[in-house]
Amino acid sequence: PIVLGIETSCDDTAIAIVSADKKVLNSKVFVNRIDQQRIGGISPALSAMQHRMFIDNLIEDCLDEISCRLADLDAIAVTSCPGLVICLKVGLERAISLSRISKVPLIQVHHMRAHALSSRLIDDSVEYPFLSLLISGGHCLLVLVKNPSEFDIIGIDSTTSPGECLDKVAREIGLKSKDRHLGAEVERLARLSDDDGCLRFSIKPPSTSGADFHFASIKNSFLNLIQQGKLDKLSQKDTVDLCASLQFQVTSHLCRKLHLAFEYLQSKDILQSQSKTLVLSGGVAANKFIFKAIEKLTNFYNYKLIVPPGRLCTDNAEMIAWTGIEMMEENPNVAIPWTSLPSSIYAHDRYPIGTSIL
Numbered sequence: 001p002i003v004l005g006i007e008t009s010c011d012d013t014a015i016a017i018v019s020a021d022k023k024v025l026n027s028k029v030f031v032n033r034i035d036q037q038r039i040g041g042i043s044p045a046l047s048a049m050q051h052r053m054f055i056d057n058l059i060e061d062c063l064d065e066i067s068c069r070l071a072d073l074d075a076i077a078v079t080s081c082p083g084l085v086i087c088l089k090v091g092l093e094r095a096i097s098l099s100r101i102s103k104v105p106l107i108q109v110h111h112m113r114a115h116a117l118s119s120r121l122i123d124d125s126v127e128y129p130f131l132s133l134l135i136s137g138g139h140c141l142l143v144l145v146k147n148p149s150e151f152d153i154i155g156i157d158s159t160t161s162p163g164e165c166l167d168k169v170a171r172e173i174g175l176k177s178k179d180r181h182l183g184a185e186v187e188r189l190a191r192l193s194d195d196d197g198c199l200r201f202s203i204k205p206p207s208t209s210g211a212d213f214h215f216a217s218i219k220n221s222f223l224n225l226i227q228q229g230k231l232d233k234l235s236q237k238d239t240v241d242l243c244a245s246l247q248f249q250v251t252s253h254l255c256r257k258l259h260l261a262f263e264y265l266q267s268k269d270i271l272q273s274q275s276k277t278l279v280l281s282g283g284v285a286a287n288k289f290i291f292k293a294i295e296k297l298t299n300f301y302n303y304k305l306i307v308p309p310g311r312l313c314t315d316n317a318e319m320i321a322w323t324g325i326e327m328m329e330e331n332p333n334v335a336i337p338w339t340s341l342p343s344s345i346y347a348h349d350r351y352p353i354g355t356s357i358l
Protein backbone atom coordinates (compact mmCIF):
# COMPACT_ATOMS: atom_id res chain seq x y z
CA PRO A 1 0.00 0.00 0.00
CA ILE A 2 0.92 3.67 -0.58
CA VAL A 3 -0.39 6.33 1.81
CA LEU A 4 -0.37 10.13 1.65
CA GLY A 5 0.19 11.73 5.07
CA ILE A 6 -1.03 15.20 6.02
CA GLU A 7 0.25 16.95 9.17
CA THR A 8 -1.00 20.40 10.22
CA SER A 9 -1.36 20.07 14.01
CA CYS A 10 0.96 22.95 14.83
CA ASP A 11 3.17 25.25 12.74
CA ASP A 12 4.60 22.82 10.16
CA THR A 13 2.62 22.22 6.99
CA ALA A 14 3.86 18.76 6.10
CA ILE A 15 2.97 16.27 3.38
CA ALA A 16 4.54 12.87 2.66
CA ILE A 17 3.96 9.78 0.59
CA VAL A 18 5.11 6.53 2.19
CA SER A 19 4.84 2.90 1.10
CA ALA A 20 4.24 -0.16 3.26
CA ASP A 21 7.78 -1.38 2.49
CA LYS A 22 9.05 1.63 4.47
CA LYS A 23 10.03 3.83 1.55
CA VAL A 24 9.48 7.56 1.87
CA LEU A 25 8.56 8.23 -1.75
CA ASN A 26 8.42 12.00 -1.28
CA SER A 27 7.93 14.58 1.45
CA LYS A 28 7.46 18.36 1.69
CA VAL A 29 7.46 20.70 4.68
CA PHE A 30 6.83 24.39 5.02
CA VAL A 31 7.44 26.27 8.26
CA ASN A 32 8.07 29.93 9.03
CA ARG A 33 10.20 30.31 12.15
CA ILE A 34 11.18 33.89 11.36
CA ASP A 35 7.66 35.22 11.98
CA GLN A 36 7.47 33.12 15.16
CA GLN A 37 10.65 34.75 16.43
CA ARG A 38 9.21 38.15 15.65
CA ILE A 39 5.95 37.60 17.51
CA GLY A 40 7.56 35.54 20.28
CA GLY A 41 5.86 32.21 19.74
CA ILE A 42 3.42 30.27 17.60
CA SER A 43 0.20 32.03 16.61
CA PRO A 44 -2.55 29.48 15.88
CA ALA A 45 -4.27 31.92 13.50
CA LEU A 46 -1.08 32.63 11.54
CA SER A 47 -0.18 28.93 11.38
CA ALA A 48 -3.67 28.05 10.15
CA MET A 49 -3.36 30.74 7.47
CA GLN A 50 0.00 29.31 6.43
CA HIS A 51 -1.52 25.81 6.17
CA ARG A 52 -4.35 27.15 4.00
CA MET A 53 -1.92 29.03 1.77
CA PHE A 54 0.57 26.23 1.16
CA ILE A 55 -1.15 22.88 1.64
CA ASP A 56 -2.58 22.48 -1.87
CA ASN A 57 0.71 23.24 -3.63
CA LEU A 58 2.66 20.99 -1.29
CA ILE A 59 0.30 18.08 -1.96
CA GLU A 60 0.41 18.71 -5.70
CA ASP A 61 4.23 18.92 -5.79
CA CYS A 62 4.57 15.86 -3.60
CA LEU A 63 2.47 13.79 -5.99
CA ASP A 64 3.71 15.32 -9.27
CA GLU A 65 7.41 14.99 -8.53
CA ILE A 66 7.10 11.23 -8.29
CA SER A 67 4.40 10.94 -10.96
CA CYS A 68 1.92 9.61 -8.44
CA ARG A 69 -1.78 10.12 -9.10
CA LEU A 70 -4.35 10.42 -6.34
CA ALA A 71 -5.91 7.24 -7.61
CA ASP A 72 -2.61 5.40 -7.00
CA LEU A 73 -2.97 5.97 -3.25
CA ASP A 74 -4.41 3.31 -0.96
CA ALA A 75 -5.34 5.78 1.77
CA ILE A 76 -4.97 9.33 3.01
CA ALA A 77 -3.79 9.61 6.63
CA VAL A 78 -4.33 12.87 8.47
CA THR A 79 -3.57 14.12 11.99
CA SER A 80 -6.87 14.68 13.79
CA CYS A 81 -5.59 15.12 17.36
CA PRO A 82 -4.03 16.45 19.54
CA GLY A 83 -3.02 19.91 18.36
CA LEU A 84 -4.21 23.41 17.57
CA VAL A 85 -7.83 22.96 16.53
CA ILE A 86 -7.92 25.60 13.80
CA CYS A 87 -4.72 24.16 12.34
CA LEU A 88 -5.87 20.53 12.49
CA LYS A 89 -9.08 21.57 10.74
CA VAL A 90 -7.19 22.73 7.64
CA GLY A 91 -5.58 19.30 7.22
CA LEU A 92 -8.82 17.46 7.96
CA GLU A 93 -10.81 19.51 5.45
CA ARG A 94 -8.23 18.91 2.72
CA ALA A 95 -8.04 15.20 3.56
CA ILE A 96 -11.83 14.83 3.33
CA SER A 97 -12.05 16.61 0.00
CA LEU A 98 -9.07 14.70 -1.45
CA SER A 99 -10.57 11.45 -0.26
CA ARG A 100 -13.86 12.28 -2.00
CA ILE A 101 -12.19 13.39 -5.25
CA SER A 102 -9.92 10.37 -5.43
CA LYS A 103 -12.33 7.82 -3.91
CA VAL A 104 -9.54 6.80 -1.53
CA PRO A 105 -10.27 5.95 2.15
CA LEU A 106 -9.26 8.24 5.01
CA ILE A 107 -7.47 7.36 8.26
CA GLN A 108 -7.41 9.63 11.33
CA VAL A 109 -4.06 9.61 13.12
CA HIS A 110 -3.14 10.56 16.70
CA HIS A 111 -0.11 12.87 16.43
CA MET A 112 1.69 11.54 19.53
CA ARG A 113 1.15 7.91 18.58
CA ALA A 114 2.70 8.77 15.23
CA HIS A 115 5.75 10.28 17.00
CA ALA A 116 6.19 6.96 18.82
CA LEU A 117 5.69 4.80 15.72
CA SER A 118 8.06 6.84 13.52
CA SER A 119 10.86 4.67 14.94
CA ARG A 120 9.43 1.60 13.22
CA LEU A 121 9.61 3.33 9.85
CA ILE A 122 13.40 3.58 10.05
CA ASP A 123 14.35 0.66 12.24
CA ASP A 124 13.19 -2.91 11.66
CA SER A 125 14.41 -3.94 15.10
CA VAL A 126 11.68 -2.00 16.93
CA GLU A 127 9.09 -4.65 17.72
CA TYR A 128 5.93 -4.49 19.83
CA PRO A 129 5.76 -4.07 22.73
CA PHE A 130 8.29 -1.27 23.27
CA LEU A 131 8.74 1.67 25.55
CA SER A 132 8.65 5.21 24.18
CA LEU A 133 9.59 8.51 25.76
CA LEU A 134 8.04 11.39 23.85
CA ILE A 135 9.63 14.72 24.67
CA SER A 136 8.37 17.55 22.51
CA GLY A 137 7.09 21.10 22.45
CA GLY A 138 3.66 20.06 23.64
CA HIS A 139 4.11 16.82 25.54
CA CYS A 140 6.08 14.65 27.88
CA LEU A 141 4.89 11.07 27.80
CA LEU A 142 6.38 7.75 28.79
CA VAL A 143 4.31 5.01 27.18
CA LEU A 144 4.28 1.30 26.63
CA VAL A 145 3.41 0.78 22.96
CA LYS A 146 1.58 -2.53 22.58
CA ASN A 147 0.41 -2.18 18.98
CA PRO A 148 -0.39 0.69 16.56
CA SER A 149 -3.51 1.62 18.51
CA GLU A 150 -2.90 0.41 22.05
CA PHE A 151 -0.76 2.55 24.36
CA ASP A 152 -0.36 2.34 28.16
CA ILE A 153 0.73 5.52 29.92
CA ILE A 154 3.48 5.07 32.52
CA GLY A 155 4.29 8.75 33.06
CA ILE A 156 2.80 11.97 31.80
CA ASP A 157 3.23 15.70 32.33
CA SER A 158 -0.12 17.37 32.74
CA THR A 159 1.45 20.80 33.34
CA THR A 160 3.70 21.49 30.37
CA SER A 161 6.54 19.88 28.42
CA PRO A 162 10.36 19.87 28.37
CA GLY A 163 10.28 21.71 25.02
CA GLU A 164 8.05 24.48 26.32
CA CYS A 165 10.16 24.75 29.48
CA LEU A 166 13.35 25.20 27.42
CA ASP A 167 11.69 27.59 24.94
CA LYS A 168 10.08 29.84 27.55
CA VAL A 169 13.22 30.24 29.63
CA ALA A 170 15.32 30.75 26.48
CA ARG A 171 12.96 33.49 25.33
CA GLU A 172 13.05 35.12 28.76
CA ILE A 173 16.83 35.46 28.60
CA GLY A 174 16.57 36.87 25.09
CA LEU A 175 17.87 33.96 23.03
CA LYS A 176 17.03 34.16 19.35
CA SER A 177 17.52 31.86 16.43
CA LYS A 178 16.45 32.32 12.84
CA ASP A 179 16.42 28.78 11.64
CA ARG A 180 16.26 26.48 14.62
CA HIS A 181 14.21 25.81 17.70
CA LEU A 182 15.21 27.72 20.83
CA GLY A 183 15.76 24.37 22.58
CA ALA A 184 18.54 23.67 20.10
CA GLU A 185 20.02 27.10 20.86
CA VAL A 186 20.03 26.23 24.60
CA GLU A 187 21.95 23.06 23.75
CA ARG A 188 24.47 24.96 21.62
CA LEU A 189 25.14 27.54 24.34
CA ALA A 190 25.23 24.96 27.15
CA ARG A 191 28.08 23.28 25.31
CA LEU A 192 30.14 26.46 25.71
CA SER A 193 29.83 26.32 29.49
CA ASP A 194 32.52 24.69 31.60
CA ASP A 195 32.02 21.55 33.70
CA ASP A 196 30.53 23.31 36.72
CA GLY A 197 28.23 25.57 34.70
CA CYS A 198 25.39 23.09 34.91
CA LEU A 199 25.44 23.31 38.72
CA ARG A 200 25.73 27.09 39.00
CA PHE A 201 22.00 27.82 38.99
CA SER A 202 20.32 25.24 41.16
CA ILE A 203 16.61 24.85 41.76
CA LYS A 204 14.42 22.61 43.87
CA PRO A 205 13.71 19.51 41.76
CA PRO A 206 10.01 18.92 41.00
CA SER A 207 8.25 16.41 43.19
CA THR A 208 5.54 14.34 41.56
CA SER A 209 4.13 10.94 42.26
CA GLY A 210 5.14 7.85 40.32
CA ALA A 211 6.73 8.43 36.95
CA ASP A 212 4.72 11.58 36.24
CA PHE A 213 6.63 14.67 35.16
CA HIS A 214 6.28 18.31 36.20
CA PHE A 215 8.19 20.57 33.83
CA ALA A 216 6.15 23.62 34.84
CA SER A 217 8.00 23.53 38.14
CA ILE A 218 11.42 23.69 36.42
CA LYS A 219 10.19 26.39 34.04
CA ASN A 220 8.79 28.53 36.87
CA SER A 221 11.85 28.12 39.06
CA PHE A 222 14.09 29.41 36.27
CA LEU A 223 11.68 32.20 35.30
CA ASN A 224 11.60 33.29 38.96
CA LEU A 225 15.38 33.25 39.14
CA ILE A 226 15.58 35.49 36.12
CA GLN A 227 12.69 37.79 36.98
CA GLN A 228 13.71 38.28 40.60
CA GLY A 229 16.37 40.50 39.15
CA LYS A 230 19.17 38.34 40.41
CA LEU A 231 20.07 37.91 36.78
CA ASP A 232 19.49 41.38 35.57
CA LYS A 233 22.26 41.83 33.09
CA LEU A 234 23.50 38.52 31.83
CA SER A 235 27.11 38.27 30.78
CA GLN A 236 28.01 35.72 28.10
CA LYS A 237 29.24 33.41 30.89
CA ASP A 238 25.97 33.82 32.82
CA THR A 239 24.00 32.97 29.70
CA VAL A 240 25.92 29.82 28.85
CA ASP A 241 25.89 28.67 32.50
CA LEU A 242 22.18 29.32 32.74
CA CYS A 243 21.60 27.26 29.58
CA ALA A 244 23.77 24.47 30.99
CA SER A 245 21.92 24.54 34.34
CA LEU A 246 18.52 24.54 32.65
CA GLN A 247 19.46 21.67 30.36
CA PHE A 248 20.89 19.78 33.33
CA GLN A 249 17.70 20.16 35.40
CA VAL A 250 15.50 19.07 32.48
CA THR A 251 17.74 16.05 31.92
CA SER A 252 17.85 15.08 35.62
CA HIS A 253 14.07 15.20 35.90
CA LEU A 254 13.67 13.01 32.82
CA CYS A 255 16.26 10.53 34.07
CA ARG A 256 14.89 10.32 37.62
CA LYS A 257 11.44 9.43 36.28
CA LEU A 258 12.79 7.04 33.69
CA HIS A 259 14.81 5.30 36.37
CA LEU A 260 11.68 4.88 38.47
CA ALA A 261 9.76 3.55 35.46
CA PHE A 262 12.47 0.97 34.65
CA GLU A 263 12.32 -0.27 38.24
CA TYR A 264 8.52 -0.43 38.11
CA LEU A 265 8.51 -2.36 34.82
CA GLN A 266 11.09 -4.76 36.19
CA SER A 267 9.05 -5.33 39.36
CA LYS A 268 5.93 -6.07 37.29
CA ASP A 269 7.86 -8.25 34.88
CA ILE A 270 6.75 -6.08 31.97
CA LEU A 271 9.01 -6.20 28.89
CA GLN A 272 11.39 -8.53 30.69
CA SER A 273 11.03 -11.65 28.57
CA GLN A 274 11.85 -10.08 25.21
CA SER A 275 14.53 -7.71 24.01
CA LYS A 276 13.81 -4.38 25.65
CA THR A 277 13.69 -1.22 23.54
CA LEU A 278 13.26 2.42 24.47
CA VAL A 279 12.42 4.79 21.65
CA LEU A 280 13.10 8.45 22.26
CA SER A 281 11.19 10.87 20.06
CA GLY A 282 9.82 14.40 19.79
CA GLY A 283 11.85 17.54 19.07
CA VAL A 284 13.71 17.50 22.41
CA ALA A 285 15.09 14.03 21.57
CA ALA A 286 17.48 15.81 19.18
CA ASN A 287 19.37 17.02 22.28
CA LYS A 288 22.68 15.14 22.58
CA PHE A 289 23.18 15.91 26.29
CA ILE A 290 19.78 14.42 27.11
CA PHE A 291 20.47 11.47 24.82
CA LYS A 292 23.78 10.65 26.51
CA ALA A 293 22.26 10.76 29.99
CA ILE A 294 19.39 8.50 28.97
CA GLU A 295 21.81 6.19 27.19
CA LYS A 296 23.63 5.55 30.48
CA LEU A 297 20.35 4.48 32.06
CA THR A 298 19.28 2.28 29.15
CA ASN A 299 22.71 0.60 29.14
CA PHE A 300 22.36 -0.13 32.85
CA TYR A 301 18.86 -1.59 32.50
CA ASN A 302 19.74 -3.43 29.30
CA TYR A 303 17.42 -1.52 26.99
CA LYS A 304 18.28 -0.85 23.39
CA LEU A 305 17.96 2.91 22.83
CA ILE A 306 16.64 4.17 19.50
CA VAL A 307 16.27 7.76 18.37
CA PRO A 308 14.87 8.45 14.92
CA PRO A 309 16.84 11.00 12.86
CA GLY A 310 16.09 14.67 13.60
CA ARG A 311 13.69 15.21 10.70
CA LEU A 312 11.54 12.35 12.04
CA CYS A 313 11.76 13.51 15.67
CA THR A 314 10.14 16.89 15.04
CA ASP A 315 6.80 17.27 13.30
CA ASN A 316 6.64 15.55 9.93
CA ALA A 317 4.13 13.86 7.68
CA GLU A 318 6.16 10.68 7.10
CA MET A 319 5.17 9.52 10.59
CA ILE A 320 1.50 10.25 9.88
CA ALA A 321 1.51 8.29 6.62
CA TRP A 322 3.44 5.44 8.26
CA THR A 323 1.08 5.26 11.25
CA GLY A 324 -1.82 5.15 8.79
CA ILE A 325 -0.18 2.17 7.11
CA GLU A 326 0.39 0.38 10.42
CA MET A 327 -3.16 1.06 11.63
CA MET A 328 -4.65 -0.16 8.37
CA GLU A 329 -2.55 -3.32 8.38
CA GLU A 330 -3.62 -4.09 11.92
CA ASN A 331 -7.29 -3.32 11.36
CA PRO A 332 -8.56 -2.43 7.87
CA ASN A 333 -11.74 -1.00 9.45
CA VAL A 334 -9.86 2.09 10.63
CA ALA A 335 -9.90 3.37 7.06
CA ILE A 336 -13.16 5.27 6.45
CA PRO A 337 -14.38 4.57 2.91
CA TRP A 338 -14.94 7.78 0.91
CA THR A 339 -18.60 6.88 0.57
CA SER A 340 -19.09 6.97 4.36
CA LEU A 341 -17.14 10.14 5.07
CA PRO A 342 -18.88 12.69 7.28
CA SER A 343 -18.94 16.31 6.09
CA SER A 344 -16.47 17.20 8.84
CA ILE A 345 -14.33 15.38 11.39
CA TYR A 346 -13.90 16.68 14.92
CA ALA A 347 -10.42 18.05 15.67
CA HIS A 348 -9.40 17.55 19.32
CA ASP A 349 -6.90 19.85 20.98
CA ARG A 350 -6.25 17.21 23.64
CA TYR A 351 -6.85 13.52 23.34
CA PRO A 352 -5.32 10.86 25.60
CA ILE A 353 -2.79 8.57 23.93
CA GLY A 354 -3.96 5.70 26.14
CA THR A 355 -4.77 4.84 29.76
CA SER A 356 -2.47 5.21 32.76
CA ILE A 357 -1.13 2.04 34.36
CA LEU A 358 1.10 3.50 37.09
Ligand code: ATP
Binds near residue numbers: 185
Ligand atom coordinates in the same frame (compact mmCIF):
# COMPACT_ATOMS: atom_id res chain seq x y z
P1 ATP B 1 3.88 18.09 20.04
O1 ATP B 1 4.45 17.03 19.18
O2 ATP B 1 3.84 17.72 21.46
O3 ATP B 1 2.58 18.59 19.53
P2 ATP B 1 5.65 19.95 18.77
O4 ATP B 1 5.30 19.18 17.59
O5 ATP B 1 5.49 21.42 18.76
O6 ATP B 1 4.88 19.35 20.02
P3 ATP B 1 8.28 19.10 18.24
O7 ATP B 1 8.24 19.71 16.88
O8 ATP B 1 8.31 17.63 18.33
O9 ATP B 1 7.12 19.66 19.17
O10 ATP B 1 9.51 19.68 19.03
C1 ATP B 1 9.73 21.04 19.18
C2 ATP B 1 10.40 21.27 20.51
O11 ATP B 1 11.68 20.61 20.52
C3 ATP B 1 10.65 22.73 20.80
O12 ATP B 1 10.20 23.00 22.10
C4 ATP B 1 12.16 22.86 20.68
O13 ATP B 1 12.72 23.87 21.47
C5 ATP B 1 12.64 21.49 21.07
N1 ATP B 1 13.96 21.18 20.54
C6 ATP B 1 14.34 21.08 19.24
N2 ATP B 1 15.66 20.81 19.14
C7 ATP B 1 16.13 20.71 20.41
C8 ATP B 1 17.40 20.44 20.99
N3 ATP B 1 18.47 20.21 20.24
N4 ATP B 1 17.49 20.43 22.33
C9 ATP B 1 16.41 20.66 23.10
N5 ATP B 1 15.20 20.92 22.62
C10 ATP B 1 15.05 20.95 21.30
Ligand code: FE
Binds near residue numbers: 315
Ligand atom coordinates in the same frame (compact mmCIF):
# COMPACT_ATOMS: atom_id res chain seq x y z
FE1 FE C 1 4.86 16.95 17.32
